[in-house]
Amino acid sequence: MVKPATTWLRGLLRAGKAQQRTATKLAKVLFGPMPAKAKPAAKAKPAAKAKPASKSKPRSKAVSAVKASAKPRARPASEVVTRSAVPALAPFATPLSPSRVRKKAAPAPGKWLAAHYAPLPELGQLPGRRLPYFLYLPDKPPNVAMRSRGRPLLVMLHGCEQSATQFAEGTRMNRLAERKGYAVLYPQQSLRSHARRCWKWYDKPTQEGGGDARLIVGAIEQVVSRHAIDRARIYICGISAGAGMAHIVALNHPHLFAALGLHSGPVFGAGHNLIGALHVMQHGASGRMDAAIDEVLARQPAFPRLPTMLLQGQDDKVVRPVNQTQLVRQSVRVNRLPFDTVVTVRRLPASAAGGRNPAHAYALHDYQVGKQLLLRVAQIERLEHAWSGGDASLPFNDKAKPDASKLLLDFFAGQRRR
Helix, strand or coil, X not given: CHHHHHHHHHHHHHHHHHHHHHHHHHHHHHHCCCCCCCCCCCCCCCCCCCCCHHHCCCCCCCCCCCCCCCXXXXXXXXXXXXXXXXXXXXXXXXXXXXXXXXXXXCCCCCEEEEEEECCCCCCCCCCCCCEEEXXXXXXXXXXHHHHHHCEEEEEEECCCCCCHHHHHHHHCHHHHHHHHCCEEEEECCCCCCCCCCCCCCCCHHHHCCCCHHHHXXXXXXXXXXXXXXXXXXXXXXXXXXXXHHHHHHHHHCHHHCCXXXXXXXXXXCCCCCHHHHHHHHHHCCCCCHHHHHHHHHHHCCCCCCCCEEEEEECCCCCCCCHHHHHHHHHHHHHCCCCCCCEEEEEEECCCCCCCCCCECCEEXXXXXXXXXXXXXXXXXXXXXXXXXXXXXXXXXXXXXXXXXXXXXXXXXXXXXXC
């Protein structure tokens, strides 16, 4: 009896170690630290004489870092130099266009403010971490309604391996916000919290309103207290991990938001660890999608209606379309839509191949109760894991229309928190 038991235990240990190795590899691929930059190879022969700076070979404008020992040369006041680095990408999350030196578009004319939110520490505890954010305030004067009620506020949550500034540039949201008079808030996940700037949408305490969700709400309240914002017109949206976090924030604070927008986001309420998060991204969470919403409604019996727009690329292999299908079911459930809800479908064709203004074919499904549009579902053909209609010179953006930023603002324009 001893020998079979020993063999069984050894087999169990080997299986456990193999599973641990697999989990570690997946965690490194998805959520591991940023890969270290390779050190330049040593020169074969030392230079006989140092060359003066004026005769040195010109460097590319796409330089992402400067040696610490190099002394910066003086520049005239009129010259502005911007250097930006595009972070390394996860192996399966590749940008749609090769990286290249790009000509930056002129920024929107409004104010671009940088700040942070730091919650007050509880009695007897050390201060917690703070959340950096950027805020765009339009240059365009507010209209009559905005002068009395304040500007609408749009909260934008970036995805993994994006910064807030890259997200703003890629989506071109500030330009549209300038025309419509919106203020736009871009919270930014810190590298200390996650090495790839991922919002922890898969974390169960966060899904229940803690962690990053609490910090984002704090940043919103701080902006509302400092600027003239219309509390009845606060909207939140995001892409990928940012969409997952936007969903969490809205479900835990539904009275704060007039509407929600999710682009390429995972279904809510599942994951709970790194391996589980990968499974959700690829397969959804059919076993949790209803129960997760029921738990939210049990915590908040007076949950108000939450108008939602869902956008998804049909060729997305990072967060697969099954997630949008399950998000539709969750939105129907949380909004308690009746069985006789009117659903209208519009299908828009793609542009001609090789045209100057490429556009993917897409379908819009509208769920309407009475005069209120409560759910709009956009299914975009041939779109991968990218912001539709964005700046394709930045990762996770596809230049082909439809313009997701315009679609979202058009949807939000008809929504107000009552």
